[in-house]
Amino acid sequence: MGSRSGGTHPVKIALVAQPDNAGDDFDGDRQIDIIALGIVTAAILLFIATGSEVGPDVVKSLLGHGPGPDNFILNAFLLNVAIIIFGWSRYRQLCEEIQLRKKAERQARRLAETDPLTGFLNRRSFNDAVDTMVRQAALTGDRAVTLIMIDLDNFKQVNDFNGHNTGDRLLQECAKRITGCLPSKALVSRIGGDEFAVAVEFDRNRPDRIDGIAASLVEAIAQSATINAISIEVTASIGLARSDSHARGGTLPDARTLLEMADIAMYHSKRQGRNSYFWFEAPMADEMRFRNELEYGIRKGVARGEFVPFYEQQIDLQTGELTGFEMLARWDSPQFGIVSPDIFIPIAEEIGVIAELSESVIAQALEDAKAWDQKLTLAVNISPIQLRDPWFAQKLLKILLEANFPPHRLEIEITESCLHQNLAQVRSLITSLKNQGITISLDDFGTGYSSLAQLRSLPFDRIKIDRSFVSSIAENKDSAAIVHAIAMLGKGMDLPITAEGIETGDVLEHLLKYDKIKGQGYLYGRPRPAAELAEWLGTIGIVANGDVAQEVFSIAQQVPKASIG
Structure with missing residues (x-):
């Protein structure tokens, strides 16, 4: 996970050792300096020697007391002057070139050994x-x-x-x-x-x-x-x-x-x-090895179709009628057995396979749900990572179309934590799905920090109370107060409620006093795999009894063609 490195804004120049060949470069530069300086020195000595002869003759000639200096000696004198001027100029030029080269080498070493964005060592x-x-x-x-x-x-x-x-x-x-x-x-x-x-x-x-x-x-x-x-x-x-x-x-x-x-x-x-x-600590290394095994297994499991849907009943608490199921993903691993989502979902999100995993399990669930009575709904959870995909709505509609499944029977559950990511994008996604007839629920309500303004501005169809409050409602006054407050909030906003985590009759008794409330939990049975659920539904006579192709065809006209194929 990383950002592009652009621009040079050094924060701290960390300790960096000089390369081994730095001394060799310095010795070569010093040799060049000595040669150039030697030439200039020799020219100066010759200048002094010839000047002692040329100087007096020049003065006498200017005063009219004698002939000028010998032409050969005069030319030698002038040549020495030219050599001194040229040599000194060349010496200064060489020094400047050497300094520029050293500066460039230092810059190159710094760039090779440090991070350009922070100035830290690489x-x-x-x-x-x-x-x-x-x-x-x-x-x-x-x-x-x-x-x-x-x-x-x-x-x-x-x-x-x-x-x-x-x-x-x-x-x-x-x-x-x-x-x-x-x-x-x-x-x-x-x-x-x-x-x-x-x-x-x-x-x-x-x-x-x-x-x-x-x-x-x-x-x-x-x-x-x-x-x-x-x-x-x-x-x-x-x-x-x-x-x-x-x-x-x-x-x-x-x-x-x-x-x-x-x-x-x-x-x-x-x-x-x-x-x-x-x-x-040493045991952490064992944990990391196990984690790596899980990562490898999850990647392979997604490709091999090892992730399968289980189904938990959703009940109308007032009538006791079965209204639908929530799909809960399980990993049927040949190495670890049946693995719960609490273990594999966080890892799948971190390694970037959660979208592929989720779409695969949803597609399986839609095929399973087609065999149910058409009055039964299917609820599926969506990862916060999937909501960051601007094409998620189109991808989901494509899965619905391929499964020939009516959108009004599908309920998408979005966790409360998603509201703190990109509210505008979440609103656009929810609106797009609702326009196709899909129901949207706010899951795990009460565990996050969503405001009433957010709840009012987003077109949710249902609120789900987190199981951490529901399961302890009978013995914990705070939990009971929170559940009551959420139920009253739902009533005031005309939003039906679903209570998760109903495991005892005492919990159910506390919830029966609220209207428009559904429930789910182990009191109604453990989540079942598809084959077991199909057998159970057959025994109680709740199976499909109609053709739903026409409704699915209507949404096909609205799915962008660029997202299909």
């Missing part, structure tokens, strides 16, 4: 400098080196929404803040798009000082920044590794090893909620 030069720092610290016996890996959270989102120019300026601002938190002898590098690495030498008996630096980095980066009149907030996930704790068999870890360990600790910080720092 990865190659940083690794060399860290290796030297680790060796020197080990010689003291009481010193060690900590490597700090810094990754900006949600930086790609800033780039996507505000442009690369804003992203570059944000990187420069973060670089300044990082520099301000570090001691003067620290090494700093930009090793990737939004990743920075820091090496700090410290007293082995005072690791708390490194904790202080890490905490100050987290705090400094989290401060909002105003760039191009836009207030932007990012946080940092930080991992730390120390050279003295991970030496093996007396061998010191090199920069690459320290970077790997700090990187593992940084990803652990991300999994723990971000905006924090963690020291590397």
Whole structure:
């Protein structure tokens, strides 16, 4: 995840060693200087020698007391004058050329060894400098080196929404803040798009000082920044590794090893909620290996069609009637078995396969739902990442058309957190889908920070109360109060409510006092795979009984042709 590097705005010129051939260049330049200076010196000596003879004769000739100087000696004298003038001019010219060449070489070395956007060391030069720092610290016996890996959270989102120019300026601002938190002898590098690495030498008996630096980095980066009149907030996930704790068999870890360990600790910080720092510990490496296995399995699983829909009942709480199902994706992994979405969805989002995964499972669900009674609806969740795609509405309509599925039976669930990304784009997408007859629900309501103004300005058809409030409504007064407030809000705005997480009769009893409310949860059964659900629906007689082709054909005329095919 990264921004383009453009422009030169050095923040800090980090410590960089001179190349090995720098001395050779200097010796060659000095030899040229000596030769030119020798020529001028010889000419001056000849000038003095000939001048002692030419000078008196010239004076006598001018006074009329004798003949002029010998022509040969006079010519030699004038030639020496010319050589002195030419030699000195050439010497000055050579000196200027040498200085310009040295300046160009220094500039070339700086560009080769530093990041042009921030002025920090690049990865190659940083690794060399860290290796030297680790060796020197080990010689003291009481010193060690900590490597700090810094990754900006949600930086790609800033780039996507505000442009690369804003992203570059944000990187420069973060670089300044990082520099301000570090001691003067620290090494700093930009090793990737939004990743920075820091090496700090410290007293082995005072690791708390490194904790202080890490905490100050987290705090400094989290401060909002105003760039191009836009207030932007990012946080940092930080991992730390120390050279003295991970030496093996007396061998010191090199920069690459320290970077790997700090990187593992940084990803652990991300999994723990971000905006924090963690020291590397050996079990984290096992977690990372498992994570890598999951990533590999997810990529392969998407290609192999291992992600399948399960279905959870949605019930009208007043009548007890089955109204539809929410589709919940599951990963039927040959290695891990049935994997819940809590595990694979965050990873799929991070590695960029969530859209392909989601579209595949939705297509399967539409085919399954065609066999149900036409009164039953199908609700599907949409990832916030999919909402960033301006063509998402057209892609979804294409899937509907290919499945020959009526849009009025489809309900799209958008999480409350999506409202804080790009409200104008979300509004456009919702409007586009509603114009085709698709129902839109606001999912996980109560867990985010959406305002009533946002709720009123967006054309939602339903509010879903998060299960964290519903499941504890019977024993927690605060949860009961929140559910009541949301139900009254829905009533006032004429928005029906769906309560998630109904698992006991006590919870159901509390919810029955509200009108226009549907519910779902384990009280009505666990989510079922397609084959099991089809068998169950057949036993209770809720199956398809009509042709829906005409309604689907009507939306085909409205899907942009550029998005089909």
